Amino acid sequence: LSSMTGDSLFISHEVWDYGWTMGWIPIGNNTLGYPTLGGAQDVDCFILNPEKVPYRWVDFRNGGVDIPCADSIDARGDVNLNEIGYEIADAVLFSKYFVDGLGVFTVNPEGQIAATDVNADGIALSVADLVYTIRVVVGDALAYPKITPTAVRFANNGGVLSVDERLGAAFVVVEGDVVPHLLAENMLMDYQFDGNNTRILVYSLTQGEALEGEFLQVDGDVISVEMALYDGQPAVARLVPTQYVLHQSYPNPFNPATTLSFEVPVAGEYSLKIFNVTGQQIGEFSGQAEVGTTTVEWNAGDNQASGVYFYRLTVGDFSATKKMILLK
Numbered sequence: 544l545s546s547m548t549g550d551s552l553f554i555s556h557e558v559w560d561y562g563w564t565m566g567w568i569p570i571g572n573n574t575l576g577y578p579t580l581g582g583a584q585d586v587d588c589f590i591l592n593p594e595k596v597p598y599r600w601v602d603f604r605n606g607g608v609d610i611p612c613a614d615s616i617d618a619r620g621d622v623n624l625n626e627i628g629y630e631i632a633d634a635v636l637f638s639k640y641f642v643d644g645l646g647v648f649t650v651n652p653e654g655q656i657a658a659t660d661v662n663a664d665g666i667a668l669s670v671a672d673l674v675y676t677i678r679v680v681v682g683d684a685l686a687y688p689k690i691t692p693t694a695v696r697f698a699n700n701g702g703v704l705s706v707d708e709r710l711g712a713a714f715v716v717v718e719g720d721v722v723p724h725l726l727a728e729n730m731l732m733d734y735q736f737d738g739n740n741t742r743i744l745v746y747s748l749t750q751g752e753a754l755e756g757e758f759l760q761v762d763g764d765v766i767s768v769e770m771a772l773y774d775g776q777p778a779v780a781r782l783v784p785t786q787y788v789l790h791q792s793y794p795n796p797f798n799p800a801t802t803l804s805f806e807v808p809v810a811g812e813y814s815l816k817i818f819n820v821t822g823q824q825i826g827e828f829s830g831q832a833e834v835g836t837t838t839v840e841w842n843a844g845d846n847q848a849s850g851v852y853f854y855r856l857t858v859g860d861f862s863a864t865k866k867m868i869l870l871k
Contacts, residue, residue: 552597555582697780709753712746727758789863796870
């Protein structure tokens with residue numbers, strides 16, 4: 544942030560995590576490095592810029608992005624959102640809505656409204672929902688189970704998209720204006736450019752037809768993928784790498800810790816060794832790497848001097864080396 548005249552800069556003072564559960568994080572801890580939840584770091588904002596010292600005047604409170612799992616989004620029957628569904632309290636609160644209106648939902652109105660669709664007909668806040676809530680509470684009916692998404696292995700091999708399950712439909716968003724090519728011959732495809740991205744729907748109106756394996760080819764970066772099995776059950780795309788990749792450490796330069804990550808298309812034993820500029824091994828990570836991305840953190844501590852370091856990954860017949868810079 545800057546003053547209106549542009550002669551003063553203001554950076555973080557106190558930083559609170561999501562929900563204030565940890566209290567405020569001391570900003571002056573310059574051992575955190577980037578990226579960090581601790582706000583602006585002294586080493587980057589003061590020591591490296593002694594002639595332009597900003598003011599710590601900005602407090603960040605209750606910040607962050609809360610990403611709930613799919614099963615926690617669906618709170619059917621838990622109208623008061625206390626994580627216990629189908630209580631007397633849920634039925635009483637729901638009944639008050641019909642007399643007092645939406646004002647009775649004070650915890651999280653959107654979430655509480657969604658939780659009232661207890662008969663799973665897609666319509667919330669109905670008398671039918673209230674009746675079914677009461678029936679479940681008194682033991683005359685069974686609660687509708689939550690719909691648990693199924694994990695589907697999804698691969699993007701140079702723009703060729705594929706899955707390992709029978710899907711009823713797939714919705715893909717690709718960056719930019721692209722012309723997709725349908726690879727699943729038994730399916731239909733509709734697509735449109737919305738001004739920023741191309742939205743693509745692959746589906747079928749024929750009984751028994753589903754997509755499996757390679758189903759779409761796109762020339763662009765895939766932003767998102769939404770899929771459902773043939774029976775309508777939602778699916779969670781688990782991206783499967785198509786090749787071995789050793790990523791650049793982040794942050795780089797770093798002090799004193801940095802994150803190292805790599806991708807493997809096939810599970811196997813791995814070895815990730817760290818060397819100094821003279822070729823001396825000073826650290827190692829090893830173990831079983833599952834299909835997907837593996838991440839480790841290396842902390843140089845106080846024993847290592849500033850300079851260039853190398854890290855080498857070995858998985859099966861694959862080997863790759865990259866360098867990183869420790870800057871104290």
